[in-house]
Amino acid sequence: MVKKRILSGMRPTGKLHIGHILGALKNWVRLQDEYQCYYMVADLHALTSEYEDTSKMQENIREMVIDWLACGIDPAKSTLLVQSRIPEHSELHLILSMITPVSWLERCPTYKEQMHEIKGKDLSTYGFLGYPVLQAADITLYKASVVPIGEDQLPHLELTREIVRRFDQFFGNVLPEPQALLTDVPRLLGTDGRKMSKSYNNAIYIADTQDEIKRKIMAMVTDPQRLRPTDVGHPDICSVYSYHKIFSPGQLAEIKEKCVTGKRGCVECKKILLENVLKFLSPVQEKRKMFEQDLPYIDKVLHEGTEKAREFARATMEEVKKAVRLK
Numbered sequence: 001m002v003k004k005r006i007l008s009g010m011r012p013t014g015k016l017h018i019g020h021i022l023g024a025l026k027n028w029v030r031l032q033d034e035y036q037c038y039y040m041v042a043d044l045h046a047l048t049s050e051y052e053d054t055s056k057m058q059e060n061i062r063e064m065v066i067d068w069l070a071c072g073i074d075p076a077k078s079t080l081l082v083q084s085r086i087p088e089h090s091e092l093h094l095i096l097s098m099i100t101p102v103s104w105l106e107r108c109p110t111y112k113e114q115m116h117e118i119k120g121k122d123l124s125t126y127g128f129l130g131y132p133v134l135q136a137a138d139i140t141l142y143k144a145s146v147v148p149i150g151e152d153q154l155p156h157l158e159l160t161r162e163i164v165r166r167f168d169q170f171f172g173n174v175l176p177e178p179q180a181l182l183t184d185v186p187r188l189l190g191t192d193g194r195k196m197s198k199s200y201n202n203a204i205y206i207a208d209t210q211d212e213i214k215r216k217i218m219a220m221v222t223d224p225q226r227l228r229p230t231d232v233g234h235p236d237i238c239s240v241y242s243y244h245k246i247f248s249p250g251q252l253a254e255i256k257e258k259c260v261t262g263k264r265g266c267v268e269c270k271k272i273l274l275e276n277v278l279k280f281l282s283p284v285q286e287k288r289k290m291f292e293q294d295l296p297y298i299d300k301v302l303h304e305g306t307e308k309a310r311e312f313a314r315a316t317m318e319e320v321k322k323a324v325r326l327k
Helices: 018-031 043-050 057-071 088-099 102-106 109-117 131-141 151-171 210-218 239-247 249-260 266-292 295-323
Strands: 005-010 036-041 078-082 146-149 179-182
Touching: 005 018, 005 131, 005 146, 018 036, 018 057, 018 146, 018 266, 036 057, 043 057, 043 131, 057 078, 057 266, 057 295, 078 295, 088 131, 088 151, 088 295, 102 151, 109 151, 131 151, 131 295, 146 151, 151 179, 210 266, 239 249, 239 266, 249 266, 266 295
Parallel strands: 005 036, 036 078, 146 179
Antiparallel strands: none
C-alpha cells in the first residue's frame, strides 16, 4: 500500500526549545513510519517577519536541522528540504495568489492576532498578508494528503482548502484538498508563565548547557500565593507543576500531595523537575553534539532532500501550468 504524503515545516528564526519537541518534533518522528514525510525548512516564511535582518539565516537553518536530527528525524525515512531552493514554491504561490481574494487573507485569525500582538516589526507588507497563500503552495506542491496540525490551526488549513477548491473550479481537478491530521499538542509555558518564546527570553533550548537549564528552572515562577516552604501550595496555578505534568508523570501524585500539604518547598520541587528535564534532554543533546561536529553531513542531507523534493515539485508545476494554459 502506498503511504499518504505529509508536509510540515518550521521557520528558521532561532534555536529550538523543548516546546518544539513536545509540540511538533515528537509527532514528526512518529509519523515517519506511517507516511511519506516531507519536512520543510520554511526560510521564505521566515522572511515574512524577519526580513530586516537575515544575517543569521544560514546558521539558523543548520542549527534547526541539527535539532531535528537529534530528536529522531531520519533522512532515510523523511525528505528534508529547503523551501527557497525549490523555485516551484514561489512559482505556485504566485499563480495561487492570482485567484485568492484579499478578503480571505484579511479575515485569517492568525493574521489578525499577529498584527495585534507582534510589536517592533512592520508587518504591513504584501508578503505577510499573503503568507497563507505561500503555505497553500507548500502543501499542494507535494499533493500532501494530510497536514499535522493542532486544533488552533484548523482555520489556516481550511483557507488552503478554499484556495484549492477555487483553483480546481477554474482549471480542473489538479490539486487535492488536504485533510487535517489533528494532533494533541501539550501546552508548555515559558519559565515565566507566559507563552514560551525566544522574544520573551523564557525558553529552555535544546542546545542549552546543563548549567543554563539549571539556572532557568531554579528561577521559574511558582505559586504566587506561597510565601514560605511550609505554606499550603496551589499546584494548578504553578508553572513548575505544569512542567511536572509532562516531565514527571510517575511522581505527579506525590508531588501534588506534598505541595498542597506544605511538606515540600518550591526549591525542592524545582530540583526534582530539573533532574527529570535533564534526563529527558540527555539523549537528544548527546546526538546533537555528534551532528554539530559534522556540518558537511547536515549540508548533504539538505541537498539530497531538496533535490528529491524538487523532482516532485517540477512534476506538479507541469500539471499546473498545463491546466492554467501557461504551456
